[in-house]
Amino acid sequence: MSSLGKKIRKRFPILKRKIRGKRFVYLDSSATTQKPIEVIEKIQNYYLNTNANVHRGLYKVAEEATLEYEDARRKISNWFGFDSKNLIFTRGTTEAINLVSKSWGEENISKGDRVLVPLSEHHSNYVPWQMVCEKVKASFVPIPLCEDQKIDTCILENELKKGAKILAFSAQGNVLGKKEDVKSICTLAKKYKAATLVDGAQASGHSKMDVKDLGCDFFAFSGHKMLGPMGIGGLIVADDSLMSLPAWQGGGEMISDVQLDSWTPALPPYRFEAGTPNVVGAIGLAQAVDVLDEFIQLGLEEHVESLSECTHENLKKIEGLNLLCEKNPYGAISFWVNSLHPHDLATVMDQDGIAVRAGHHCAKPLHHSLGVQSSLRASFHAYNDFDDIDDLVNSLKRAFSFLL
């Protein structure tokens, strides 16, 4: 079968590596995606030709760097359906969520208020809200999952009725691989006047997210999960919330004026970008968006869906192996094996060149609710193919043969 993976794998130089003489089977794209040659070359070219600080220098190279940086902002914000002013560059999803919880949260959440967060969230969309709730003495309310392992919307609506300042949830889970109906959840929250933050770290890795259409107030994403470099990501802020969002870190770039005893913040998005930004990261990410767009047009989502299905079906047949997601996972498949610790299995699989994630995948509350301490996770992107799944299954069987 000729499929996307075979066609584009060669554009990812790292996948040519041999691991202990074996093919490198990378099944950890939910943690970070590998980078295509176009992105690597873009980064290299920036440092070879265009490196200068942005928004400061009056010389040619600085002007070029600034232009490329702002072009990147335009391209990335447009990708999510917004204008440049609505995109704040951050280190990634975690920093974007912390920006909202600290800046917006500490201004808008008060003693006795309620913050709703599904218990399946990644720690990055869990702990920042626990922190702000502790600080202002608000209630942190975890929302359980329903039978199909998505957010229980009946419980959610009941909690929204009681009043909530914000609902923070991910569009796609990093453990169960479940996609939420983001738009209808945002509509529901809006009905009860709760603000919404969508953690788009996983979802924006495979799909074009029209954030304006989703109707959320805040949308956080990570470049490195979208074929882009590490250390760059962003926060999309909808118009209604943008101007009222207070500054959170002080420094250069984020001010319009500084006097002996006072300061005036700059307009968004610069108000939130104190200090020298990750210019090369933004430029690399803009390039990654082009590649992602190309892959989506070549059928990336269908490809990931069929890899997920195939893996799920194959793992189901292995005796003693338990799947965390019962049906229709997308992008990530998590599982555990009776009487075998995931770390032992992952070490054995590493001997076969197979990279999977083992542990709690930064989602301890979810694992706890499922009664599992930790699990293994295989996750996919464009460069994976069905031979990767064969290798995964064979390696698991080999591991079983001497561990069990």
Place this chain on the structure above:
Amino acid sequence: MSLEDLYRNVILDHYRSARNKGSIENPDLHAVGKNPSCGDELEIFIKLNSDKKVEDVKWNGEGCAICCASSSIMTEALKKKTKEEIFDLSKRIKKLIKGENLDDEEKENLGELVVLQGVSKFPVRVKCATLGWVSVEIAFEGKKEISTE
């Protein structure tokens, strides 16, 4: 030693039939050790005799095979030893697990513990194998809990 040999010959035996697993009521020393990223968590209980030597030692907890087996092997080596002897042994074992060179004197009287050297080829698993030893050290130092991260 290949990974397969390491598991087959040493780890799985101790993992499946762990020695000295359980707890001691009213222990003289007690500590909890954790590897947060793996979820390994174990408890150490130590009873001392009138000479301040280890009379009995038990471990309990959950973890990967390497962590559990290393703790099991460790408890067999601790009995009738003083704090100083245990710290000396622990220092040598940690070097062994990390793949550092031991001089001839340090290699003496290691017995079955030598097999833990096999772990040194798998650097990400070093903290699994050392958790039991680190926990015993903090138990002697009177601390209650240690996290490796």
